[in-house]
Amino acid sequence: xxxxxxxxxxxxxxARIAVNAGLVIFLALYAGIAFLQPNYLEPGLFMxxxxxxxxxxxxxxxxLYVILTGGFDLSMGAVATLVVLAASILINGxxxxxxxxxxxxxxxxxxxxxxxGLVVAFFKVPSIIATLGTMLSxxxxxxxxxxxxxxxxxPDNFRNLGRLVWREVPLVGSLPLAAIVLAGFVALAWxxxxxxxxxxxxxxxxxxxxxxxxxxxxxxxTRILAFVVSAVSAVTxxxxxxxxxxxxxxxxxxxxxxxxxxxxxxxxxLLGGRGSIWSAVFGALSxxxxxxxxxxxxxxxxxxxxxxxxxxxxxxxxSVWRGRRRT
Amino acid sequence: xxRDIVKPKPTAAGLSIAVLLAGLSIGFFIVVALATGETxxxxxxxxxxxxxxxxxxxxxxxxxxFVILVGSIDLSVAALISAVAVLASHIMQGDPAMxxxxxxxxxxxxxxxxxxxGALVAYGGINPLIATLGTGLVxxxxxxxxxxxxxxxxxxxFQVVAYGGVLGIPYSxxxxxxxxxAAAFVLDRTLFGARIYAVGGNPDGARLAGIRTERVxxxxxxxxxxxxxxxxxxxxxxxxxxxxxxxxxxxxxxxSIAVTVIGGTILAGGKGGVAGxxxxxxxxxxxxxxFNMLGIDxxxxxxxxxxxxVAAVAIHAVRSKGHVA
Numbered sequence: 305x306x307x308x309x310x311x312x313x314x315x316x317x318x319a320r321i322a323v324n325a326g327l328v329i330f331l332a333l334y335a336g337i338a339f340l341q342p343n344y345l346e347p348g349l350f351m352x353x354x355x356x357x358x359x360x361x362x363x364x365x366x367x368l369y370v371i372l373t374g375g376f377d378l379s380m381g382a383v384a385t386l387v388v389l390a391a392s393i394l395i396n397g398x399x400x401x402x403x404x405x406x407x408x409x410x411x412x413x414x415x416x417x418x419x420x421g422l423v424v425a426f427f428k429v430p431s432i433i434a435t436l437g438t439m440l441s442x443x444x445x446x447x448x449x450x451x452x453x454x455x456x457x458x459p460d461n462f463r464n465l466g467r468l469v470w471r472e473v474p475l476v477g478s479l480p481l482a483a484i485v486l487a488g489f490v491a492l493a494w495x496x497x498x499x500x501x502x503x504x505x506x507x508x509x510x511x512x513x514x515x516x517x518x519x520x521x522x523x524x525x526t527r528i529l530a531f532v533v534s535a536v537s538a539v540t541x542x543x544x545x546x547x548x549x550x551x552x553x554x555x556x557x558x559x560x561x562x563x564x565x566x567x568x569x570x571x572x573x574l575l576g577g578r579g580s581i582w583s584a585v586f587g588a589l590s591x592x593x594x595x596x597x598x599x600x601x602x603x604x605x606x607x608x609x610x611x612x613x614x615x616x617x618x619x620x621x622x623s624v625w626r627g628r629r630r631t
Numbered sequence: 632x633x634r635d636i637v638k639p640k641p642t643a644a645g646l647s648i649a650v651l652l653a654g655l656s657i658g659f660f661i662v663v664a665l666a667t668g669e670t671x672x673x674x675x676x677x678x679x680x681x682x683x684x685x686x687x688x689x690x691x692x693x694x695x696x697f698v699i700l701v702g703s704i705d706l707s708v709a710a711l712i713s714a715v716a717v718l719a720s721h722i723m724q725g726d727p728a729m730x731x732x733x734x735x736x737x738x739x740x741x742x743x744x745x746x747x748x749g750a751l752v753a754y755g756g757i758n759p760l761i762a763t764l765g766t767g768l769v770x771x772x773x774x775x776x777x778x779x780x781x782x783x784x785x786x787x788x789f790q791v792v793a794y795g796g797v798l799g800i801p802y803s804x805x806x807x808x809x810x811x812x813a814a815a816f817v818l819d820r821t822l823f824g825a826r827i828y829a830v831g832g833n834p835d836g837a838r839l840a841g842i843r844t845e846r847v848x849x850x851x852x853x854x855x856x857x858x859x860x861x862x863x864x865x866x867x868x869x870x871x872x873x874x875x876x877x878x879x880x881x882x883x884x885x886x887s888i889a890v891t892v893i894g895g896t897i898l899a900g901g902k903g904g905v906a907g908x909x910x911x912x913x914x915x916x917x918x919x920x921x922f923n924m925l926g927i928d929x930x931x932x933x934x935x936x937x938x939x940x941v942a943a944v945a946i947h948a949v950r951s952k953g954h955v956a
Contacts, residue, residue: 605775
């Protein structure tokens with residue numbers, strides 16, 4: 305361990321570089337978008353971009369908590385699907401019940417997160433397997449409950465969370481409710497990692513669980529809390545997705561891998577020990593800007609997967625290369 | 632991440648897990664067959680059917696065992712299976728003369744993909760999850776974009792691989808058995824196998840001992856891709872023509888990892904083997920067959936499957952000391 309006076313600089317420096325990587329990629333991609341469609345520079349369209357990117361950013365923030373502690377959460381997409389389907393079944397067209405149902409959704413999400421965390425922390429099942437198991441189970445549960453098809457509608461007061469936009473707002477022109485939810489969630493996630501002792505514990509556990517344990521860190525609790533935060537983010541994202549895309553049985557498909565990819569593009573290190581909330585935020589914004597850009601170019605839907613794969617490898621390759629050059 | 636010290640005989644613990652798992656699977660299958668009165672399932676036909684359920688997943692999982700043993704992982708196998716199935720049926724176009732060229736070209740593709748995966752992981756230093764997720768996405772995207780031009784069907788003679796057999800034993804089961812034995816032989820009895828365990832158990836130690844660890848990792852990735860290719864060819868023979876989604880719909884990437892870990896191979900590498908993996912595949916196959924006999928609905932089946940994956944790994948992971956992530 306390095307002497308005390310050196311700790312802040314040696315801890316902060318890689319984090320700052322990581323932030324810059326995600327931010328730079330995002331700015332470059334957004335410049336590309338603005339070049340093709342200059343009106344994306346208007347505050348209104350930027351707000352709309354944020355609204356559509358909100359679920360992915362929120363998921364990435366949750367996933368980051370798990371990645372920092374050295375794990376993965378593959379169950380996020382399934383939780384988001386469950387949220388969308390469960391909301392339509394439980395609300396059943398009655399707007400009065402919306403807020404109570406949202407409460408129930410969070411309870412379900414927290415339950416999934418607790419199961420993930422407990423299985424990883426106490427049964428010593430690697431998180432990739434544990435959350436794969438919950439992914440299969442939660443997906444099956446959602447489909448069994450809904451009968452395998454989307455049914456029911458979401459009332460307007462639920463959907464507003466994802467699609468309501470206030471017009472004529474001073475300064476920004478229009479302000480989507482989803483952007484406020486996004487800002488609130490990111491602020492909370494930032495506070496959790498930087499305003500409380502939890503952030504340091506998560507990094508310590510991810511970097512070296514044995515050393516963290518010997519130093520008195522509650523390793524199991526830190527791990528479990530990370531999975532709960534991740535599940536809560538999946539519920540929040542699911543509510544927004546239900547808001548603007550409506551009910552569908554594959555609402556959350558593939559989101560877990562996108563969230564992991566976002567964190568990595570932003571500079572978080574898989575298997576833990578390095579990353580900040582900005583890795584997740586800018587990584588997710590970069591990924592979403594990439595989707596938007598490919599859409600504008602008019603690339604076939606299918607090839608977007610390929611480009612995403614190449615970007616993923618390139619982003620991680622670049623960070624490995626930077627790391628090698630530093631040492 | 633903590634790593635256990637490699638034992639000189641890593642197969643001893645693995646074998647007992649394999650025997651236990653296989654026993655449980657067969658026991659479950661027999662009990663369900665008796666309880667539902669489908670005793671015909673316990674005859675030759677039923678057993679052959681059960682074993683045939685193992686082939687596609689079994690082939691991928693053997694390859695996956697190689698990469699996991701070396702401390703890596705391969706998420707690109709699902710996309711590669713689809714690519715091989717589509718490519719094989721496109722090249723053959725129902726013409727038996729094209730069977731051999733099709734197989735050669737498909738395995739050539741797998742070799743290339745394996746080399747790329749291995750190079751990214753071993754020489755590029757890129758985390759294997761991200762590297763193979765990336766190559767998988769690339770393959771999947773190119774495949775979905777070009778599928779319109781890649782229609783076709785395999786030759787009728789090629790379907791013998793899936794439907795023909797000798798003495799009532801389908802060729803596909805014989806293929807799985809032969810390749811399993813070959814893989815087990817390589818891992819237990821050859822220098823390459825020993826190096827795989829060494830690199831997976833302690834990469835720094837292996838390097839200091841003079842092993843070119845990068846080459847071993849690269850070779851393991853090539854093996855995994857070739858086994859995925861074999862699985863893709865088998866699926867093409869069974870389904871007559873490939874679609875760009877058969878790999879993804881079968882969740883062969885995550886399921887092959889799950890059965891490998893259920894079979895006692897640890898994700899950190901260096902410990903485990905083919906026998907356990909096959910027992911894991913047998914568990915999945917007998918669960919599938921059992922659930923079908925019980926008439927459990929497809930979604931509930933998925934719920935149970937998820938729970939069993941976790942439980943099966945928890946049974947032997949819970950005793951491990953130290954931390955996992």
